[in-house]
Amino acid sequence: MRRTISLLVAIFGLIAAPAAGAMGLQPLTLGGAAPAVRADTPPAPRTHAPRHRFTLVDESAGTAVRARPKGHVLGTLPGRTPLGTPTWLWAVGFSRNDGWARVVLPWPPNGRTGWVRLRGHRVVHTETWVQADLSRRRVMLMHGSRVVRSFPAAIGAPASPTPIGRFSVTDPISTGDPSGPFGWYAFGLSGHQPNLPVGWSGGDQLAIHGTNDPASIGTPASAGCLRVSASALGVLKRALRPGTPVVIHP
Numbered sequence: 001m002r003r004t005i006s007l008l009v010a011i012f013g014l015i016a017a018p019a020a021g022a023m024g025l026q027p028l029t030l031g032g033a034a035p036a037v038r039a040d041t042p043p044a045p046r047t048h049a050p051r052h053r054f055t056l057v058d059e060s061a062g063t064a065v066r067a068r069p070k071g072h073v074l075g076t077l078p079g080r081t082p083l084g085t086p087t088w089l090w091a092v093g094f095s096r097n098d099g100w101a102r103v104v105l106p107w108p109p110n111g112r113t114g115w116v117r118l119r120g121h122r123v124v125h126t127e128t129w130v131q132a133d134l135s136r137r138r139v140m141l142m143h144g145s146r147v148v149r150s151f152p153a154a155i156g157a158p159a160s161p162t163p164i165g166r167f168s169v170t171d172p173i174s175t176g177d178p179s180g181p182f183g184w185y186a187f188g189l190s191g192h193q194p195n196l197p198v199g200w201s202g203g204d205q206l207a208i209h210g211t212n213d214p215a216s217i218g219t220p221a222s223a224g225c226l227r228v229s230a231s232a233l234g235v236l237k238r239a240l241r242p243g244t245p246v247v248i249h250p
Contacts, residue, residue, distance in 0.1 A: 057122075059077055060079045062079040074114050083171045088241070131246075135250055138150050141236060152229075154218065160224050163224065167190045167245075167246045167248065168243050172186075178210075181213075182207075183230055187209065188207050209228075
């Protein structure tokens with residue numbers, strides 16, 4: 001348990017003070033049955049994803065990332081994340097005839113994409129994704145264009161706002177410490193916090209995670225991560241997996 005928490009602190013890092021956030025992970029079932037929508041779930045918000053059927057690519061053998069199909073190599077992604085999760089990537093574009101996909105990268109700066117070859121890699125499709133609305137301070141589990149569940153969330157404080165953009169789940173993980181600053185579960189994301197608090201010594205990876213400060217949920221209180229309740233984590237754990245798209249908008 002201590003090793004897991006130490007890795008989370010080193011990689012996510014956003015846990016130091018009540019005004020700091022954190023992250024986490026664990027594998028899920030792709031395309032599992034969607035929970036029933038509660039009567040108190042707010043109406044569907046505006047949608048910022050271009051489509052609602054997503055393609056995820058298994059890169060657990062590692063892969064070279066190129067600037068364009070057959071172009072120069074930008075870098076290499078290992079087959080596993082620093083937390084040991086097999087690498088899955090969200091494909092947001094495809095070449096016409098030669099088997100390449102443009103994927104969301106876990107490299108800073110946020111918003112980077114690159115091209116990977118599809119041949120020899122497993123591809124799966126899903127309509128499950130997460131939408132975070134910062135203005136409403138909510139995290140929504142989506143199935144296609146439908147809101148399955150909506151949860152209040154703590155967002156980044158004014159000095160360390162939560163970054164917006166397209167991200168994906170890199171690491172679903174049980175923290176082993178339900179009373180700790182990450183809660184009992186966390187989802188590491190492919191994004192990074194470029195506006196860390198002054199004196200910050202932890203990591204910069206974004207995450208959706210629990211908290212030992214439930215009063216902060218629904219407020220701008222974190223170092224950039226999204227904090228949700230323990231019960232929200234239980235719903236998300238059953239629905240998300242590595243590669244699941246996460247769209248954060250203002």
